[in-house]
Amino acid sequence: MQVSLQALKAFESAARRGSFKLAAEELSLTPTAISHHISNLESRLNVNLFHRQGRRISLTGTGKRLAKATSEGFRKIDSVLEEVMKAGTAARVTTTSSLAAMVLIPAQHEFEQANPDISMEISTGESVDSQSYIIPIRFGDVSVAKDSDVIRYESFNVFGAYGMTPPSWSNEPITLFTTEWKNKSLPDPPLAAWLETNGLEGADIKLKKFDQELFGIQQAMAENGLVFCSTTLTTRLVKSNLLQQFETRPVKSDFCYYVPNKDSFETRSADRFLNWIEDILNQ
């Protein structure tokens, strides 16, 4: 390379600010350094870039020309650089409100403690997840996800508020909160399979449906009720004695949480987050 890029950067700044002193401040250098850079540039190019009128400077025609190019060029580089840098120091996740509320948000602090150089940003809803560097965690049927993208295969079980007496399935009618997904292409939760696994086919069960698992769980806790829901969302609540399990066995489902193109996130923050969340979800 003929001319040094740092000299060009110094020139660009001086041209934009109209002063070596201001350029020096901007680049955390001394005015002397800027002066050296620019005179070095001028002698290498055999061109005067600034008119010197004593202590006042102004761009020459050639200087203006070069300043335009360097400003635009560096600006283009800087803006993408900044974006990439952000991506390296923040994990931006978007997912269902249930996973966000029950798992991500409660564990957010823990993640940031373990990764002090990475901040975690959570968003839910129909946000633009095609935007670069946002990690979408989707809930769906295993058949639509690549194997390598799955971070949690979902099981279901019945949970109740902590301390409530276990229900007697055979003797009385039982109200069970469950989910009917807003997204109609998803199958219903595997209640029939669960009843069979636990030998409860004959039970008298009334279903009350919510469109998000989150609501059923909250309702169960609020009115000492029972909820048939995914184990992922309840693990933490069970551990912290806000929910309890009974003597029933969980049943596997066709649902899973997955991250589309999981391997395409090459920033360290995304890698760390993905390893961490997989650990969390699978104990």
Added chain:
Amino acid sequence: MQVSLQALKAFESAARRGSFKLAAEELSLTPTAISHHISNLESRLNVNLFHRQGRRISLTGTGKRLAKATSEGFRKIDSVLEEVMKAGTAARVTTTSSLAAMVLIPAQHEFEQANPDISMEISTGESVDSQSYIIPIRFGDVSVAKDSDVIRYESFNVFGAYGMTPPSWSNEPITLFTTEWKNKSLPDPPLAAWLETNGLEGADIKLKKFDQELFGIQQAMAENGLVFCSTTLTTRLVKSNLLQQFETRPVKSDFCYYVPNKDSFETRSADRFLNWIEDILNQ
């Protein structure tokens, strides 16, 4: 600055060429230097830019993104830089074919001897003189040129081929080559004023007109004739004994050679050329 521009340049080259080795060749560095730069970049940004598959590398998604920005940014800077650099090492002049043929081209070698770091390019005719960094030397009326732009005020005289007998103005009819400019807004050469200055108002003179001074001069040399023309173009020919002056006195004219916005050429090559040509034209 967080990240070094040289590291970005190394990355840009490696990304474009698809190989550290090729990037090293392009930048006249060792592959080790490229490797250091890129891993430095990656750790500063907390992002992987290349996949390493043993000795083969490929860009990550983030790498592609950054590569696009750096390539475009540096390309923009480089292209203007190259243009400016050319402007610093070459004086590109455009002027009338007469001045080019009689003055510039014969002296071109001399200029390049005196300024070995500057090459001189001469063009004539209707070329795009608005193109940046081309120095136009125009011939015209002093009233249309700024005083500071004038590099030569033009005088006129009569010249003849070297060795011919001086004409006897009063005794015989005399054929005189002269110029009628193609550009009709220019006045005719000051023949009447010249005749008066030399007390030859009564002479019997036949005019033969060319649309460029160059042709009249050549014709005079070829057929041992006489030409009434500008002193600028003939100085060199008189010195080298190809033309001769007689006992006549030159007459000032309203013509001049000038360079529009002479002070706006801030490249060293242009400055040196302009000083040189002014010297040449005024002895």
Added chain:
DNA sequence: ACGTATAGATGAGTTTAAATCATCTATACT
């Protein structure tokens, strides 16, 4: 008009970043 404060220039000296060298690893090719 004069004195002072400020911006930049210049040259020598110092510091830090960048490049190389030597060595090692993994993989592609014969």
Added chain:
DNA sequence: AGTATAGATGATTTAAACTCATCTATACGT
């Protein structure tokens, strides 16, 4: 399997970048 090639890694050297001390010119206040 053996060799040649691309890249990684760590120590060392080199050169570029930066600062400091000093100087000049000019803008500004009184």
